[in-house]
Amino acid sequence: MSRLAVTVGTISLKNPIIAGSAEHLIEPDGIRRMLRAGAAAVVVKSTNETERGRDQLQRAEYMLLDDTWREIAWTPDAPSTAFIACRSGLTPQRFDAWLDQAAQLDREAKMMDACVVASLIVADIDRTVAMAKQVEQTGLRVLELNIGTPYASQARGVVSTELEPERVLNIVSMVRAAIKIPLWVKITGQSERVPDLADAAFRAGGEAVVMAGRLLGLIPDIETMQPFLGTALGVGGYWSLPLTCYWLALSRQQLGPDKPLIATNGARNGLDVVRMMLAGAAAVEMASAVMLRGSPVIASALADIEAYLQRKGLTAGGLVGLAADRRKTFAEMPLRTDNWKKYVAEI
Numbered sequence: 001m002s003r004l005a006v007t008v009g010t011i012s013l014k015n016p017i018i019a020g021s022a023e024h025l026i027e028p029d030g031i032r033r034m035l036r037a038g039a040a041a042v043v044v045k046s047t048n049e050t051e052r053g054r055d056q057l058q059r060a061e062y063m064l065l066d067d068t069w070r071e072i073a074w075t076p077d078a079p080s081t082a083f084i085a086c087r088s089g090l091t092p093q094r095f096d097a098w099l100d101q102a103a104q105l106d107r108e109a110k111m112m113d114a115c116v117v118a119s120l121i122v123a124d125i126d127r128t129v130a131m132a133k134q135v136e137q138t139g140l141r142v143l144e145l146n147i148g149t150p151y152a153s154q155a156r157g158v159v160s161t162e163l164e165p166e167r168v169l170n171i172v173s174m175v176r177a178a179i180k181i182p183l184w185v186k187i188t189g190q191s192e193r194v195p196d197l198a199d200a201a202f203r204a205g206g207e208a209v210v211m212a213g214r215l216l217g218l219i220p221d222i223e224t225m226q227p228f229l230g231t232a233l234g235v236g237g238y239w240s241l242p243l244t245c246y247w248l249a250l251s252r253q254q255l256g257p258d259k260p261l262i263a264t265n266g267a268r269n270g271l272d273v274v275r276m277m278l279a280g281a282a283a284v285e286m287a288s289a290v291m292l293r294g295s296p297v298i299a300s301a302l303a304d305i306e307a308y309l310q311r312k313g314l315t316a317g318g319l320v321g322l323a324a325d326r327r328k329t330f331a332e333m334p335l336r337t338d339n340w341k342k343y344v345a346e347i
């Protein structure tokens with residue numbers, strides 16, 4: 001078995017890189033590019049039953065910002081600190097067409113020892129359950145259920161941002177009762193209770209939890225004195241990585257090492273994937289970096305992970321949680337009298 005292989009619950013992945021859902025995974029060619037670049041799994045652009053979700057995509061706007069909060073050109077060679085702010089929507093395809101496409105691509109993926117994952121965003125739970133059954137009947141092997149989009153407060157009834165463990169328990173239980181295939185539950189990071197939300201998802205029968213969704217933000221444009229893109233925005237970027245890693249480490253501590261966690265939010269390259277695995281992720285979803293810079297991001301991340309593992313004499317699976325399990329509490333740290341004085345500018 002390759003050094004890169006990992007397992008996520010009952011699913012074996014040839015490596016830890018999952019192409020995370022976004023606009024570049026709407027059309028079949030985009031999905032195929034990820035598979036050819038070596039992604040172990042590709043989560044297709046999400047859908048649900050709402051017309052407004054489809055409409056939202058046609059109203060979507062995207063911008064790339066630099067580390068001074070200025071808009072910069074949307075090009076693959078943008079600086080590595082560039083990040084996406086946007087309002088997104090759901091796939092423009094009708095459900096049946098989306099389903100057929102995903103199932104066909106999953107059959108292709110199987111021949112490449114990879115997997116195409118269906119993705120539903122909950123609006124009406126009964127409709128979600130019905131769609132989940134169809135996903136299973138069509139032969140798709142994994143379903144990701146997104147209950148943690150950043151947008152629910154801005155698009156009520158179209159998507160969900162579940163913040164209460166009880167609600168997570170109910171929603172995931174209903175979907176779990178309807179299907180047998182592995183269910184990955186994607187939860188919000190807009191909570192101080194991420195491990196509790198994950199716990200609820202596992203108790204309800206989720207096989208893995210994907211943490212943690214992007215945040216809702218607002219960025220004023222100092223020239224126009226308006227919010228960028230006129231509204232609140234979904235934001236995430238390289239600066240999300242420490243938060244993602246914290247939630248992974250805390251969830252691993254609270255729920256135990258046998259609960260498979262998948263990281264999302266802030267991985268730009270192979271070494272970021274390594275960081276998230278050290279924090280407790282069994283696999284890592286990469287979305288923005290790939291939407292902006294294309295499938296070479298996947299291929300080069302794989303090469304970097306392979307080189308890192310060789311250098312350390314480890315397997316990918318052997319990385320999971322190493323740093324998380326070495327985390328100490330503040331109280332365990334030694335006394336460093338007057339250490340703070342070295343860190344104060346004296347000009």
Ligand SMILES: Cc1cc2nc3c(=O)[nH]c(=O)nc-3n(C[C@H](O)[C@H](O)[C@H](O)COP(=O)(O)O)c2cc1C
Nearest residue numbers: 020021022023046088146264265266267286287288
């Ligand atoms: C433009 C855009 C569209 C997205 N669309 C979806 C979606 O349809 N379904 C979903 O589950 N996540 C969606 N996401 C979230 C990503 O899958 C991912 O969780 C998030 O961007 C954080 O990871 P990243 O830092 O690798 O981008 C979207 C993100 C972006 C930027």
